[in-house]
Amino acid sequence: MSQPLPVPKPDPLRALALLGALILGGCAATSGSLPAPAVGSLEGARVATPTDDGTRQLLFLAGPMEPGELAALEAAAPNVRCVVPESEEEALRLAPEAHGADGRICSPEFLTAAEQLVWVQSPSAGVAWLLERHGIRERGEIVLTNMQGIHGPAIAEHVFGMLLTLTRDIGYHQHPDRRGAWEREGSGREVVALSGRTMLVVGLGGIGSEVARRAHGFDMTVLATRRSRKERPAFVDRVGTAEDLEVMLPLADVVVLCVPLTEETEGMIDARTLGLMKPGAYLVNIARGAVVDTDALVGALESGRLAGACLDVTDPEPLPPGHVLWSLDNVVITPHVASRATLTNERRATLLEENLRRFGAGEPLLNVVDKAAGY
Ligand SMILES: NC(=O)c1ccc[n+]([C@@H]2O[C@H](COP(=O)([O-])OP(=O)(O)OC[C@H]3O[C@@H](n4cnc5c(N)ncnc54)[C@H](O)[C@@H]3O)[C@@H](O)[C@H]2O)c1
Numbered sequence: 001m002s003q004p005l006p007v008p009k010p011d012p013l014r015a016l017a018l019l020g021a022l023i024l025g026g027c028a029a030t031s032g033s034l035p036a037p038a039v040g041s042l043e044g045a046r047v048a049t050p051t052d053d054g055t056r057q058l059l060f061l062a063g064p065m066e067p068g069e070l071a072a073l074e075a076a077a078p079n080v081r082c083v084v085p086e087s088e089e090e091a092l093r094l095a096p097e098a099h100g101a102d103g104r105i106c107s108p109e110f111l112t113a114a115e116q117l118v119w120v121q122s123p124s125a126g127v128a129w130l131l132e133r134h135g136i137r138e139r140g141e142i143v144l145t146n147m148q149g150i151h152g153p154a155i156a157e158h159v160f161g162m163l164l165t166l167t168r169d170i171g172y173h174q175h176p177d178r179r180g181a182w183e184r185e186g187s188g189r190e191v192v193a194l195s196g197r198t199m200l201v202v203g204l205g206g207i208g209s210e211v212a213r214r215a216h217g218f219d220m221t222v223l224a225t226r227r228s229r230k231e232r233p234a235f236v237d238r239v240g241t242a243e244d245l246e247v248m249l250p251l252a253d254v255v256v257l258c259v260p261l262t263e264e265t266e267g268m269i270d271a272r273t274l275g276l277m278k279p280g281a282y283l284v285n286i287a288r289g290a291v292v293d294t295d296a297l298v299g300a301l302e303s304g305r306l307a308g309a310c311l312d313v314t315d316p317e318p319l320p321p322g323h324v325l326w327s328l329d330n331v332v333i334t335p336h337v338a339s340r341a342t343l344t345n346e347r348r349a350t351l352l353e354e355n356l357r358r359f360g361a362g363e364p365l366l367n368v369v370d371k372a373a374g375y
């Protein structure tokens with residue numbers, strides 16, 4: 001089973017406001033005024049409930065949570081009994097009766113025994129780890145939903161936090177060796193103003209849009225790619241598809257990777273695509289480590305071809321002590337924590353409650369994963 005996520009503590013009023021944003025912002029207009037941040041997407045929404053009258057008693061096996069949170073879940077869907085299994089054995093025992101389950105419970109053994117299972121809610125946005133598990137991709141009756149978009153605001157702030165650490169030389173001045181030294185020379189690296197520069201957001205989804213919105217606020221020119229053609233948001237100057245990556249890479253001073261890890265994106269940034277980037281550009285990866293070829297990245301950082309990299313995710317992960325990336329002073333690393341925030345927990349809890357309500361009522365679920373596309 002994967003590691004547990006932080007337990008959310010929902011505030012009912014705030015949850016209501018977030019849910020309002022969901023309905024208003026989930027399919028928000030993408031041009032004109034800037035849309036409010038959304039929680040949950042109606043794109044590809046699909047019913048998972050084995051009955052459409054909302055009366056049948058269903059069983060959902062939830063991930064770790066506080067008793068109060070469990071009660072809130074059950075209140076959202078009176079016809080759904082929610083149980084937090086205390087062990088893998090208990091999960092296996094309940095598997096034949098389960099209609100829905102948190103992805104953390106879905107071991108291959110559980111999935112084999114869970115013959116009535118029609119809904120798996122991933123606790124994460126990335127679902128590569130779940131799609132690989134026995135049966136989820138192949139079993140057409142199982143609707144897989146994820147936490148797509150939930151982490152957007154926190155991660156977007158984290159992207160700029162990491163980036164400014166390098167571009168403003170803040171990391172250098174904060175180093176413990178320099179505490180107490182009024183040393184204005186700094187690292188000697190160029191100190192950069194983002195204003196007027198160009199950012200390329202690769203993967204203009206839930207997270208990428210929040211990054212792009214903030215880049216626009218920094219007076220940057222914003223380019224973006226995404227997998228499908230859709231209307232261009234007002235805060236993006238130019239949006240293309242995956243095929244446009246190579247045309248856009250040479251134009252960007254900062255490239256931010258916000259794509260899911262799929263067959264198409266694994267190794268997307270390698271020696272060749274790094275070679276297309278502007279000399280002196282910055283690379284930010286908050287997506288998944290395997291989207292980038294680590295050896296090629298190290299080469300580009302050591303040679304000075306890239307000015308720096310900001311990595312919340314790495315390949316391998318965890319990044320072992322002594323790995324060369326730790327030794328490069330033009331690299332900022334955080335250990336896969338970019339999404340941490342009370343707000344993220346609230347948004348996660350809101351999405352889960354809303355999906356549980358929809359499950360019980362026989363309504364289409366939010367954030368349905370396209371299993372063929374892998375996200
Ligand atoms: N660092 C973290 O803690 C953290 C937290 C959450 C999510 N993530 C990662 O970020 C990913 C994105 O999350 P999200 O919530 O924004 O998901 P999302 O589904 O809202 O967005 C994904 C975007 O990527 C685009 N995309 C897919 N394939 C592409 C390709 N080949 N080229 C260009 N664009 C492509 C899609 O069109 C979509 O716009 C997750 O899959 C996960 O791997 C990391």
Ligand SMILES: O=C(O)[C@H](O)CO
Nearest residue numbers: 123124125126147339
């Ligand atoms: O994908 C996500 O939600 C985060 O990276 C946590 O796994």
